[in-house]
Amino acid sequence: MLWQDIPDLENIKRHLVQLHQQNQLPHAILFKGEQGNAVLPTVLGFMQYLYCDHPQNNYPCGLCKSCKQTKNLYYPEFKFILPHFSSAKNDQSEEADMFKTFYRLIFDNIFLSFDDVLKEVKGKNKQAFIFADDVHQMIESVSYSAVGNKYKIICIWTPEMMNTIAANKLLKTLEEPTPQTLFFLVTSKPDELLPTILSRVQQITIPNFSNQDIIDYLVAKYDVQPNRAQEIAQASNGNINKAIHILNYFDEYEELLNDFRELARLSIKYDYDGIDKWMSKYENAGREALKKFLEYTLNVFHYSLLKDYELEHLIKTIQIEREFISRVHPYVHQNNIPKLYEIFNDAYHHATRNANMRILLNNLFLRCNEVLKKKNNTQHV
Ligand SMILES: [Zn+2]
Structure with missing residues (x-):
């Protein structure tokens, strides 16, 4: 599970759940926050909550059929987009490698940054992009209506890495929302997005952690001595991924x-x-x-x-x-x-x-x- 693994941030979780319960979820949300912090796990956790058949106390139950699928970050109505190296349609090996690396790493550390993924993939010295084809495929996948009363969710990680054609395609899609479809853009650099895209999304800021949150997390998850955890927390500036790197x-x-x-x-x-x-x-x-x-x-x-x-x-x-x-x-x-x-x-x-x-x-x-x-x-x- 993801939401349960994120320390604190109860206000944010409650706010998102309330938007859903009051039927006020905007069709596109920009989640912004530091890379390596809670921004991506919050979004993936919210996705799990939205698909859960029996959420309990604002959390996904973790037991139903949907939770068993989303636990692996898979769900038929969920599409995850991240940058990759090649735009050639017939060359999917690099895209597949990026995805494989992402899935391998996130189950170890839900706070991973895109740089962590880049360091591990083949061809890491090239420039990664989200290409027009990625957005095109995504648009096709939302053109069918969702099964039952659940949402289709498109999550774009680091949307600032869309090339210009991709960004314009996305903008067009955001201007003509499809019913029962949610777009979650997850970024640490909102200023690098087109102003026209920014004007189409509701923005939610995911804050950094307190030192105490980081200390508690290191002690509970990695069995770190409290005084060492404190030293690491001070050096990590509220960023849990940085704390994990220092610890390693x-x-x-x-x-x-x-x-x-x-x-x-x-x-x-x-x-x-x-x-x-x-x-x-x-x-x-x-x-x-x-x-x-x-x-x-x-x-x-x-x-x-x-x-x-x-x-x-x-x-x-x-x-x-x-x-x-x-x-x-x-x-x-x-x-x-x-x-x-x-x-x-x-x-x-x-x-x-x-x-x-x-x-x-x-x-x-x-x-x-x-x-x-x-x-x-x-x-x-
Ligand atoms: Zn469930």
Whole structure:
């Protein structure tokens, strides 16, 4: 079930149920809220509620035939649309892969973001769209009337990724509503939608969670110690998906920080034995591990820059990182961050393009040596 799994937000759930019970559901609703928060699960949970044969206390019962179907996010009258890579009619493999990945991930984490799906699909470096064909097929599917007294529900996730033709087709459909059909648009970027589409929908904002909601969720679902849950909640800024990501990488963060600290120390001294050992570790760990390290380091640079500009309150991170950023500060500061950013970004670029790992890492150490040895004082990292 989804609604039961979303902490709090009782007001929103009650509001939606009341609209339905009072027969006042608008034919098109734009649900807006941060990616990775409750916006998508709220919509999918509402779909389950609307199809449930015997809803109880504003919740789907979870037991009826319809609930058994919608539990798997399937229902004959329900259509879910998400962006994919290819517009070719005969090339459905990429679309299928996007759907498969989405279904595989959402059952693990109902708060997933579209980026989470993109990271896992084949061809992830391409630009994904919702194409005119997707909207066309959807229009065809709503042209038959719904069975019994239930709605047809079309849910479009990230409608801002519709191409222009698709957006205009959708607009036309919204202008001529079909009876018993509901359109749910789920977005974190309403400003990127056509104003004419915005004028055709009722907007509902799904807020972020409180720190306490996130703490309770992490403790109950992932059995996290309360003090660790509190630290993660503070770093996640009310976004539950971000909290889950931090939790998954919590132990890893410490190791990544140590690796960066070592890299900085070895680069400055240009201690080749140490460098060789460091490089061997990542050669053995593989390309994905190196990419994660580089991505992580780019984040550290970003935080260091915030510290330089005395914007530390914007650093939403865990305690060990905050301490580390303070320690690394004599070496990583506003004068060299642009250069370091460029060096690590280049390395990341080469890592994604199958460059030879040893050449790539040698180059990284050499370039870091040039930049880092020009430190402002002699403090040790
Ligand atoms: Zn039910």
